[in-house]
Amino acid sequence: SEKEIKPRYPDSLDEYYAFLELLGNPQEGLRGFHIAGTKGKGSTAYILSEILKSQGYRVGLFLSPHIFDIRERIQINGEWIGEADFARHMEKIKPYVRARGWRSVFEILTTMAFLHFKEKEVDFCVFEVGLGGRLDATNVIRVEDGIITSISLDHTHVLGDTVEEIAREKCGIIKEGMRIISQPQRRSVERIIRKMVREKKAGVYFLGEEIPFEVVRASLNGTEFYFADRKYTVSLIGRHQALNVGVALASADMAGVVEDEEKIEEALKNLSFPGRFQILKDDPLIIADGAHNVDSARRLKETVEEVLGENVSLIYGSLRRKDVRGILGVLKDIAKEIYFVPVNSPRSHTPEHLKEEAVLLGISGEVCETLERALSFASRNPPVLITGSLYLCAEAVKLFSAPPVPGRP
Missing domain, CATH: 3.90.190.20 (Mur ligase, C-terminal domain)
Structure with missing residues (x-):
């Protein structure tokens, strides 16, 4: 399995950068969004990709882990990477893995996503962090927009024993000049996010603080909420899903890609993401x-x-x-x-x-x-x-x- 093949967490991304350079740096020039957090980042990535798709864009989506098939990790407008493309990209990557020595399964799949999205000329790509943020393979991308979902204890054997240590790792995705949208966090985590944003001369906007937001109710029919004084209904069930939609909406809005609100409303009523209530x-x-x-x-x-x-x-x-x-x-x-x-x-x-x-x-x-x-x-x-x-x-x-x-x- 992937976890058994990957024996260690990297000390830096230098080796991975060197590996990508052999392939012509496929991560460069991609426009999009980077999503870190403990919970909700997969749902948020999917929701954001559907919002962008509703506006007529061609959207690459990179998720982990997969549920049904490894190919579902790499999608364009909801379609998994095809078997032929998967095999072709793997053949291209293989000689460089041998030349540089060991590379993790996650790094290979991330590289494949870079190659695929660039080849298919997507308008935007949405990358979900695999683990942590600072040293995650996805953190080689340079995008203007980032999202931080709820941060809590998980993967403590790798990321740290406290929520604050984990938050510092997650905040590793923050780069100079980025726009960061965050879900509500415990106070100690919010302080860390705001401090790291200041250090990177980035901007941060918290749902429920800088961004008006209120959940109305959740039922078996979906979840209702107000975002910036507009009422939305999302088919996903649970107040936490409203938070995921909220940061996705805010990020798309800040990036200036929202043109048709009604198409977004329609997309949100038809979301379906496996394994989430x-x-x-x-x-x-x-x-x-x-x-x-x-x-x-x-x-x-x-x-x-x-x-x-x-x-x-x-x-x-x-x-x-x-x-x-x-x-x-x-x-x-x-x-x-x-x-x-x-x-x-x-x-x-x-x-x-x-x-x-x-x-x-x-x-x-x-x-x-x-x-x-x-x-x-x-x-x-x-x-x-x-x-x-x-x-x-x-x-x-x-x-x-x-x-x-x-x-x-």
């Missing part, structure tokens, strides 16, 4: 959400309480290096029963381990060897919520719908 079945109600840290678990709990108004049968699976105890400590308050399942990954916790962690919190639950078996039990007592990992959500989506058409997410 996604309704898989109406009767019985089955929902999948990729919450995998404590902060996202809190947001998920708030969404369940507001949108459903009742407790759920919880199906939970997790990868290693996640704060299982912290997450279960939050989700137990909305669970009427819990089923522990494996995730389809070599890095999965066993259901038995998850149950042991739960017992330490005084939580009881059942071990199931497969997601299907857990669903057979949980479906008798709906609503059902599948959570803990985007990879688990991917398994769930495949159970309830046909695999996506190649080329479209």
